[in-house]
Amino acid sequence: MARIADIGQHEGQTVTISGWIDNSTRRGKLLFIQLRDGSGRMQCVMRKQNVDEETFEAFKRAGQESSVRITGEIKADTRSKLGFEMQVSEGEVLQSAEGYPITPKEHGPNFLHDKRHLWLRSRRQFAIMKIRHLCVRAIRNFFDDRDFTLIDSPVFTPNACEGTTTLFETEYFGRPAYLTQSGQLYQEAGAMAFGKTYCFGPTFRAEKSSTRRHLTEFWMVEPEVAFADLDDIMELSEDFLVEVVAYVLEHGREYLEILERDLGPLENVQKPFPRMSYDEACAKLAELGTPVDPEDDFGSPHETVLTKEFDRPIMVHRFPTAIKAFYMKEDPTNPLRALGVDVLAPEGYGEIIGGGAREDRIDVLERKIDEHQLPQEAFDWFKDLRNYGSVPHGGFGLGLERLVCWVCGIKHIRETIPFPRMIDRLTP
C-alpha cells in the first residue's frame, strides 16, 4: 500500500492508496476526488470509462469522509501543490459516509470542539498537531543530546501547600491527593543524583478563567541542572528555544505554510536574546507609558507592550522576591530581588518559560517556608537536598501549549492540544 507522503517515488507506477474522501466534485464523466490518507492529500481523477459502472456510482454517492481504497497510475501534475495526481483504474468504497457534520461552511468553536474527534481531520488542525509533535521531538532531542536524564515527576502529590484553589484533588485510598502543578521539586532531587534531569508530562491547574491562554490540563517540560546559576539557566533557555524553533522551521515548513504563519519572527529566534532586569523592564514600561508598581508583578498587557519592542524573545530577570515562590534564590547582593527569569515570546505571546536559581541555603530556605506560611514538615524531603550535599542549582519550566501556540502563530491555546480540557470542556 502506498502513502501520499511518499507518492513521488511512485511516478508512472500503479499503486493502491487507502484513505478518506476529503472532498469530491463531478464534471460529467469525471470525478475529482481529493483523497487524504493521514500522511497527506492528493487528487485522484476517476473517469467513468476507466472503472466499472458500479464503482463510479458508489464513488459518486459517497459523501465526505467516506473510507475508500483506490488504485491507479501516479502521474506528474504541475498544477497541484503535491506535484502528482492519480489516474484511477480501480476503486472500492469501504464505508459510505453521509452527513459528515463538519462542512466547508463556518462552524462556531463550541461546535467544532464538540466534534474534536472529527475536527482533527481538518487541514488546519492536522497542521497544528504536526507542529506540536515536532516541538515535542525537538524538546526531547535537545535534552537527550545534552545528556540530561529523564526523571518523570509524579502526578499524584501528597500536599496542598500553596492553597487548594487551583488544585485538583482526588481521594487516594482514604486520604486526599492532589494532581501535580509542577514537577520541579522532584527534579531538584533528580539533579542531585544525575547532574542534569528533565521531566515532560501533563500538569494540572483548576483554572477558573476561561481565556484563550488557559487549559486545565497541559504539558510542561522542566529541566533542572546541578551547579548551574542564573546565567547558566538563561543561556540554557536561549539555546533551547533557538534549537526547538530551528527544528520546526527545518522539518515543519509545509505545516507552517498551511497555517499561513509569517516565518520572519521565527527565523529571528537567534542568540542573543535581549536581557533586562525586572527593574529595567519597569523603567522601560514607564517610558512606554504603561507604568508598573515595581513591587508588583507585571501582567499580560505589560508583557505585550514590552515584547512588541523587540524582534525576538526577551529575558526579564531578578523579579521582586515578594512575588515569587519560596524556593527561588534571593539575590545575595539584594535580597529584595530573586534570581529568576521569565522568557517572553514576541508578537504579544508573552511568558513561555519561567525559571531561575533555587535557594540552596538551608537556613534561608527554612525562613522562606515560614515567611510563606507553609508547613515545614511537608518539605522535610526537599530540605534533605540541602542537608546532604547542597549545591547551587536551577532550572526552568516551559508550557508546551504556549510554545506551540506561538510557533503556529495562532490565537487560541485550546487548538494546540488534541483534546483540550477547560473549565467548560471535558468532552469528547
Next chain:
Amino acid sequence: MARIADIGQHEGQTVTISGWIDNSTRRGKLLFIQLRDGSGRMQCVMRKQNVDEETFEAFKRAGQESSVRITGEIKADTRSKLGFEMQVSEGEVLQSAEGYPITPKEHGPNFLHDKRHLWLRSRRQFAIMKIRHLCVRAIRNFFDDRDFTLIDSPVFTPNACEGTTTLFETEYFGRPAYLTQSGQLYQEAGAMAFGKTYCFGPTFRAEKSSTRRHLTEFWMVEPEVAFADLDDIMELSEDFLVEVVAYVLEHGREYLEILERDLGPLENVQKPFPRMSYDEACAKLAELGTPVDPEDDFGSPHETVLTKEFDRPIMVHRFPTAIKAFYMKEDPTNPLRALGVDVLAPEGYGEIIGGGAREDRIDVLERKIDEHQLPQEAFDWFKDLRNYGSVPHGGFGLGLERLVCWVCGIKHIRETIPFPRMIDRLTP
C-alpha cells in the same frame, strides 16, 4: 568544568569536577575519594602534601554525600573500571554533610522508599533510571521514525463507563471527572485523522492490591494504526520490542552490568516470536499440568508456566470474546473469539503488551456496548468514528514500567519509576 563520563578526553590534563562524595577512606596521609557527579563515578586521590592543611582536614571530616569541587590531574589507572583516576591538587568542600541516612548497610524497602529522593543517588537506582530513559527514547524513536504522529490522549475523562472500582475520581468544576486508564479510544480518533498515531503518558489505576507488579500511576505507550489487522499489530509489536531491546543493549550495557543483568535473554529478543492462539496456549498449559478453563482468562501463574517454555517473548492471540473489552473485534470466523493479542515477556515477567484489532462495524459495536451494559450515549463520539469513514484498525498498549522491570531483570516494579505511587505510598 569536566564531567566524569568524558574524563578519558582529559588524560594528562588538570581539570575541575564538581560532585558529591560517594565514599571516602583514609590511609595515613592519603584520602581515596569516590566522587560521583551524576554522569559517573571516579576515584580521586588526595595526598596530604599536595593540598593545604585546611583542605585535607575538611575532606577528612566531610561525610557521605558532601558536595565538593575537586581539581587535579587525570591519570590512566588500569586497576579502576573507568580506566582513570585523579591526583588531587586542590579541593573545596561546598557543603559538609553528616549522617546521610542511606549507608552501605542493608535497609528495608519501606525505609528506602521513604528516602526515594536520596536513594536515586545509589548506583543501582541510577542504573535503573538510565535504562528507563533509554527505553523511553527507543520507544519514541521507533514511532517517530515510522511517521506515527504523537497525539496525546487526555488525562481527564468524563465517563466511568466500566465501573469506578479502579478509577480515580476528581471534582471538575462541579461534576465528576476520572483519570484516564488508557488513551486508546482517543488514539482511534487520531488514527482516522493521521493514519498512525501514538500517545505516551501517565495512566492511573486505583489498584487495591499491593503486589510487586502494581502501581497506581504508570506510563503507557499506545500506538494505533488505520487499515491494520491483527497480523499487522502482531508484527508491529514484534518489531517494536526487538528494536527497543536492541537499543538498550547498544546504549545501556554499562547499566545492565551494574544490575548484573543476564544479557542472554535480551539478546534472544529476535524475530519471529512464537505465536499461538489462546486455544493452543490452553492445550499447551494442560499438557504442562496447569489446565485453564478455556472460557476464562489465564492469570499470572499460567503466564509464567507458558513463557518458561520459550527463550523469547511469545504472542498469544484470539482470546475468548467474553473476557475481553467491548471494542475488541470479534473474529468473523468465530465470534466466540476476539482478534486480540497479548505479548508475554520471558523469564516469568508475563504480559507487557496487550492489543489487537478494534471493532469497526457500527452494528456490532452497538450490540457489544449493550452486551457490556454500557451507556450508548457515552460512546456517541466513539461511534462517530464508525459512522464517518470506518476502516479496519488496531493498536496496542505497553506498560513502560513492566518493560523496564523485565529489561533490568529486577523483581519489583516500584523501582522502575522515579517516585512510585502505590496503595500505601504517596510520598515523597
